[in-house]
Amino acid sequence: MKCLFCSIVSGEIPADTVKESDNVIAFNDINPVAPTHVLVIPKIHYENASELASASPDVLIECLEMASSIAKERELDGYRTVFNTGADGGQSVFHAHLHLLGGRALAWPPG
Numbered sequence: 001m002k003c004l005f006c007s008i009v010s011g012e013i014p015a016d017t018v019k020e021s022d023n024v025i026a027f028n029d030i031n032p033v034a035p036t037h038v039l040v041i042p043k044i045h046y047e048n049a050s051e052l053a054s055a056s057p058d059v060l061i062e063c064l065e066m067a068s069s070i071a072k073e074r075e076l077d078g079y080r081t082v083f084n085t086g087a088d089g090g091q092s093v094f095h096a097h098l099h100l101l102g103g104r105a106l107a108w109p110p111g
């Protein structure tokens with residue numbers, strides 16, 4: 001079965017795009033858990049952030065920069081960036097993605 005986020009990158013599955021560059025795309029999460037819940041993903045498929053960091057550290061940094069620029073544009077009063085990795089990390093889509101969460105006070109530690 002084709003990767004869901006690869007299908008979003010190719011346009012086969014629509015997404016609510018927030019920002020895009022040559023290597024990275026940011027779109028709203030379909031099931032937001034905060035007023036800002038944006039997913040920032042590399043356009044090339046990597047299974048998780050660990051693979052992305054090994055294979056393409058520049059694109060990993062681009063993901064973080066794009067999240068930071070969206071947070072600045074929205075003037076968020078603090079925010080959280082999270083890569084869930086693997087089953088215990090809560091990853092459910094196995095195409096690396098950075099969650100940008102903000103717009104409300106976020107609890108810590110996570111569940």
Ligand code: 5GP
Nearest residue numbers: 015027028029030031084090091092093094
């Ligand atoms: P994970 O649990 O892997 O860290 O995060 C996957 C995220 O992808 C979840 O927050 C989920 O709501 C989101 N998601 C799953 N399917 C879709 C989809 O088809 N479109 C969008 N925009 N987000 C999705």
Ligand code: ZN
Nearest residue numbers: 003006045095
């Ligand atoms: Zn993919």
